[in-house]
Amino acid sequence: MSDLEIWLTIIALACATAATRSSFWVIGEHVSIPTRVQGMLRYAPSCALAAIIGPDLLLDPAGAVDLGLHNYKLIAGVAASGYYLVRKSMLETIIFGMLAYTALRLLLPA
Incomplete structure (x- = not known):
């Protein structure tokens, strides 16, 4: 892998991590998780x-x-x-x- 590919991979993974972790704040109360799923989690x-x-x-x-x-x-x-x-x-x-x-x-x- 070239240096550019490595940096693009790091940036893509950072964006994916930030998006998945911040989704709970962005979505907030708009989506409710069923009680059964909460119990399984x-x-x-x-x-x-x-x-x-x-x-x-x-x-x-x-x-x-x-x-x-x-x-x-x-x-x-x-x-x-x-x-x-x-x-x-x-x-x-x-x-x-x-x-x-x-x-x-x-x-x-x-």
Whole structure:
């Protein structure tokens, strides 16, 4: 790609981002979202998070599903999920999960 194509791509993506993000302010109350759709949209953040985190926890570097005890990311993720169920603190859960993963990675053989 030439420099011009790169800059045109960046500008086009910036315009598309600005248009989609500002559409809620521009449209405002003119369009109403049905109650059923609003209810479904409540689950969008958790679905997006699961789509990002799930493959990282379950897949090995080759792309195969790894449910073994040597999958330290999965073990730390399960431990962090259990911690969250007990404590209900997202920041503590993140710290606990990273500490668990680091401890598993450093203390147990690969």
